[in-house]
Each structure stands twice: as C-alpha cells, then as structure tokens.
Amino acid sequence: MPSHKPIRVALLGCGTVGTEVVRLLTDQAADLAARVGAPVELAGIAVRKPNKHREVPADLLTTDAAALVASDVDVVVEVIGGIEPARTLLLDALRAGKSAVTANKALLAEHTAELSAAADASGADLYFEASVAGAIPLLRPLRESLAGDRITRVMGIVNGTTNFILSGMDSTGASYGETLEEATRLGYAEADPTADVDGFDAASKAAILASLAFHTRVTAADVHREGIASVSAADIAAAKALGRIVKLLAICERVPVGGDGEGADAGATEGISVRVHPAMIPRSHPLAGVNGAFNAVFVEADAAGEMMFYGQGAGGAPTASAVLGDLVAVARNLVQGGRGPRESAYAGLPSRPMGQTPTRYHISLDVADRAGVLSQVAAVFAEHDVSIAAVRQEGRVDDASLVVVTHAATDAALRSTVDKIGGLPVVREVVSVMRVEGEET
C-alpha cells in the first residue's frame, strides 16, 4: 500500500461543487490512495461565510484563503469562480511550486498565459478539465489523446442553461421570455442569467477549447459572441419548418486568413475562427438530440475523423468528478515525479474577425405576393456575391413567405445582404435571420 507521504490539498470555495469535492475525497479515500500511491488529505477549506450550514467537517473551514494556500499544502483546488481573489490565490500557489486544479472558466479565458507562466517557472501542474463541459472528459482528450493529430474543428453545446431554454422553446413553441422564466423557476437559470444567455459562459469555454485544439493563445476577447436573447418563437418555427433546430453553438475552427474569405484562397495563411452564436442545425445532426442541461461536443481531426463527447455539462457532482480526476493526476505526478502537459501556444494562429468568416444564413421574409418579388430579392443576393442554396416561396391571401438558405459567404456580405433586403419595398418583414451549421456548405 501507499508508502509516500500524504498529498495535502487546500480547497478554495465550498459551494455546490466544493461540497461534492469534499464528499468524494472522504467517501473514496481508500480508492484514491490506492490510485495515487499516497493518501490524499484535505488540509483546509477556505470559505467566505464559515457559519453557513455545509455538509463538510467544520474544523477544516477557514476564512483566510491566502494563509491556507501559504500553509504546508501540495495542491490547491480552486472552485470559487470569478477573477479575484481566485487569480491571486492560484498565482500565489503556482509561484510557490504548488500544483493547481481549477474549474474557473472565466479566469482561464482571461489569464491562462499568466497562470501557465507561473506554473512553468516553478514546475508546478495546472489542470482545468472541470472548466469546460463539466464531467465530460474533453480537455484531456484534446490536449493529450489528439496531440498527434491535427484538430480542424471543435463544435458543441457547452452551456446547459441556454440549451435548456432552446429545447423548451422548440418543444412548446413558447417565447424566449416565457421559457427563461420557467428555467429560472426550475433552477436551470440563475437569478441574473446574463453570463449564460448572453453567451459569456460559452465564449469563455470556446476560448479554452480553441487554445488547446489549435495550440494558440485564445482569450475571451478573441471570441465573437452572440447570445440567445434575440432568438424568437418565429426563428424556432422557421427552423422546425425546414427540419432544423436552433442551438447555441460554440465553434472553433481552422480557417484561411487574409485571403478573400472564401476558404480556398491560395494567398491566405492559416488562422482560426472562434465564435459563439445561435444556429440552425439539421434535426438529424447528433447535436440536435442533445436536450435540456446536457452538453455535447463534436471534434474533427485530420486523421481521427469525427468524434463526439456527450454528458452532463454542469452540476455539483459531475463537476466534482472532473476536479477529482485532475487532482488524482496532479497527486500521481507528485508521487511518481513528472508533470502534466504545459500550455502549448507555439502555433500562434491569428483569429479571423467574424465579418470575414464564411458562414451560411437562413433568411425568412414576409413579402408582397406579386410578380417580380423573387427576382428583386435574388438580385440583392447576386449583387453581394452571395449564392443561394435553396428558396421556398408560399403564397397566402395578401402576402407570401419567402425562405432563402444561402451557400457559404462571408458574414459581412450576408449582413449587408439582409440589410438591403429589409429595405426593399416588396419585403414587409424580415421574420427570421439565423446562421446554419452542421451541413455541407
């Protein structure tokens, strides 16, 4: 059995995830010791309010997180969230050669460079599997299993709250506002849902995924971000009518940069596009069936082909499972020697602005039912060099609906096209405009 001295762990934060981390560390003490080769001991738990009721040993609680980090601990596990004091505490730990495990996506999406530099300087480990897609093993596959391949695309549903809302809108036909209210009532959305519904949470995760997939430093500022607040019942219905469904997608892909944006330009160099926005995908796409609070991520690589990872993207126990997996890895490294993979940002690929990114649009219009409408609308597309993939026109008593799905064109060209069409006298209303993903372009 283990002969190595115990690995001492400081836990920073004791909310839903922290409480589960404590429970797993306690319940599985014997198993963890056998897997690590040394007992894993909880040295202390830093909290802001020590008197709040928690299912953890009261004698381990402290309000002095800095002192806990500075004490005789080997590993610091951070589940506080937010930038400060998490950033300072983790930097202190790493600078002192203590390994760190964090679930903090917002911090990583801003300060990975600083944290990694501190880890590299002292030789400490920095693991953060729990920061993206909860329990789903995703970061380790990206940075280790696929390290010998060339990842071309990562696309997925990485925010459970918005997926719950969009799934609800799709199944009931209700508005965004009504469905958000329901999600809040059921505890799937927070009282202030901004971080989720405006796409900040997904954008942080996209930055982390893109950094690992493309060996490039990507921060939240590099991510084009659109939330779901403007997704209407009409958008959902328009998607349904075409056998599609609306999802909030995080998309990270290799793209040509500096050419004309059409993808096959020989003058372009390699870059990346990282973005979060709602999009229609075919109902036959594997991501279409990912409902409620679940997460799923598609990964495409040159040699491996397409892969999908699916599971619970949030929640105390699933997130704690990912934290514990990292803790075991860090503890094993302390016992056996060695380090986990460092930050790998050698490729330094440029980010392409959204306007230059090729994408496809679905546009649904209410138009006057008279001859020549289609030719007027089609002329605007042609003028902007946007090629049309499919058109569906249906007459009604006084007017008609016209649905256009485009081939890939730059986002800027598509935006201008939509603006111009909205101004045509024959167009009564632009009912729905949404990007289309998950199909051949």
Place this chain on the structure above:
Amino acid sequence: MPSHKPIRVALLGCGTVGTEVVRLLTDQAADLAARVGAPVELAGIAVRKPNKHREVPADLLTTDAAALVASDVDVVVEVIGGIEPARTLLLDALRAGKSAVTANKALLAEHTAELSAAADASGADLYFEASVAGAIPLLRPLRESLAGDRITRVMGIVNGTTNFILSGMDSTGASYGETLEEATRLGYAEADPTADVDGFDAASKAAILASLAFHTRVTAADVHREGIASVSAADIAAAKALGRIVKLLAICERVPVGGDGEGADAGATEGISVRVHPAMIPRSHPLAGVNGAFNAVFVEADAAGEMMFYGQGAGGAPTASAVLGDLVAVARNLVQGGRGPRESAYAGLPSRPMGQTPTRYHISLDVADRAGVLSQVAAVFAEHDVSIAAVRQEGRVDDASLVVVTHAATDAALRSTVDKIGGLPVVREVVSVMRVEGEET
C-alpha cells in the same frame, strides 16, 4: 524551439495503421516537435516482407525487428498485432527501459500483467489507446479523467464489422449469411471473419476496458463471449416490432457477487461482470443510432453520471491518430521527466459467471392458438422465479405468436426457463431469444 535531443522511434509493423503512422510522423514533424519539445524521429520500420510496395522511406525498412528494438531507440511502437512476436519484442523493449505504444488488443487482453510488470521494473511507459475504439479517446478518459470517480458501467459498440452487419440486417431484413457476404465484398469483413463475428475482438476490448474501469486485472478468459452468427432475421424483426434494435454489446459492470444474484443481496460482495453478446436495445437509446463501422461507448460513474464517446473505431488513419497521441505523451514524458499512469489492479474484484449475472430476456414463441397456452407458459416462468415484464399475444389462423419480455433474473434461470418452454407441447417454435439491455430493469 526544441533543445532536447531527438526522440527516436522504432516502428514494428507497416500495414494500414503503420503506413499512416509514418505519414503522420512525417507530415506533422514540425508540429510534433513543438508539442513534445524535441524532434520525433523514425529510426526504423520492421516488416516481414521488405519488398512489398509501401508509401514509406525504403531505407528505414528492416526485417530484423529484434535488432531494431535493441538499437539506439527511445520508444517502440507496435502495430503488428497477434501475440508473437509482438509480445517478446515489447517485453524486450520495456525490460531495456524503452517506452512502448501498442494497438494490440489481443496481446493486452492476455498479457497486460506481464507487460506492465516489465514497464514498472524499468520505469518505462506503456500506452495503448489505439487498442480499443480506434480514434475515440476512451482509455485515457477512463484511466485519467475519471480516476477520481467510481465507474459503475461501461457499455458499448466496440466492433465495427459486426455493427456494420447488424445495421445491414436491420435495414434490409436480410439474413446474417447474406449480409456477411456483402460486408466481405465491401471490405468491412475480413476473408476469415471469425475474430469479429464470434466476438473475440470485442471480448479483448471488453477485458481492456474492464481492467481500467474497475482497477482489476481482467483477461479475455474472464469475458463471457457470444458472437452474432446465430442472430437471425427473425431476431431482428422481433426487435423491430418492439421498437428495439439488435447490437453486439460489450458490457462491463460492477455487480454483487456471492449473493443470490438478484443485485440487492446484503450478503454479496462487490464483483464485476464482463461480457460480449448481442442484445436488443430501445431504438431511442443513443447507441441505437450508431450505424455502420462506427463505435460508441457509454460510461456511467457515480459522480459524473452518464457519458458517451463516439467516433471511428477502426481504419488506418483513425487508429494511427490514437497511436500518435500516445507517442506524443510518451515522448513528452521522456523530455519532461515522469511517467504515465501505471497499471492499477489494486481492487482485484472477482468476476461473476454469466449464469449468475442478472439480465433480461426477450422471448418470441410460435404457439398453438388455444385456451390455456398463456397460463402454461406463465407457469414455467413462475416456476423458475422469473418475473414477466410484458406479454404480447397475437392470434393467427392456425396458431399464435407470443412475445414475453422478462424482468431481470439470473442468466441461468432464464436459460432453464427457455429450455423448459421450448419443450412444452403447446409451443411450436422458439422463434427468437435475445437479451435486452439499455432499459430500466
């Protein structure tokens, strides 16, 4: 850029996978060097027939695999397959302190203990992601990402050939024989398909998965194995009629051992059941949609909940991607110091024989259409203590069909029940007997 001396690699075998390994090592040389921190150089390729045409540098070929392993190389990559000479060559490498990467499921399912002992004795690494489910990162998640959790079940489709055949039978209604012939013609089945269709390949993979999931040494001999050769068009049709589909499943689960086999026995201790057999699963189950040569594996863990991993389970490039991922890990360890996780067999859980394993049966009978048939059949179930979940009886002109789906009972009790029912004078024919998985018991 890299300042460490080059990592020298010996490649054993140069078939479909080996050729792709060479291609990826060559095409991605600069990327791999940046990721590893040192150039990764191919020192030689051992083949049996050096004059066969291959898309690899001829000057690297040698027929003396033992000499190549003994030469100045740091890592040995084995993609020969089969037990010998792969076993001896890998043992030689590991004993000499050279790390090993292998895709050899048959070897690992028999000799992991011996290989791991050699690796531990010299401090070398042994990685084998490519041995199960091709490109899908699965072993690393099991042995690293979920190392802080308690995995309760691993269930999946891990053999592409049999999945292709069963998918074909389901979509065309054709017999096993016809569909196998078609699969052979299209190159999805080998000239001698025994290893695939009789479940040997899947059983090796199940042994590897169970070993990692349960920290227990499991060999192919511990795996209950049934292939698909006896799956009939009637089985497929019976499944379809009930909204189910037939898949060859590899199932590894924690079960109680030594009690009465019913699962909740307080006198039982913890054990495992590892088995490969065809089973009906609901068409709504995520594994039901895994078609053709694709693989998918469900993992359940106490804290993480349910996860699914999906992708290409075979083929040169996907398998090579997994080999390269391991090679990068091994090379990083050589550059940075440290080792990957060792074999972890501390739990030593006993395997439960199939007869004691609780499972559910779907039984389809042709019976005489007269009063009392159902009561006679039901009596046999009651006699064997097998509880019935659902019955469907349909009359025809001269006879009737009777379909019974049971609740969970031990496999032995179910077998005896079926034997006895087959002998009842009112039963004309036992049309189909198949286990049911993927539903609440």
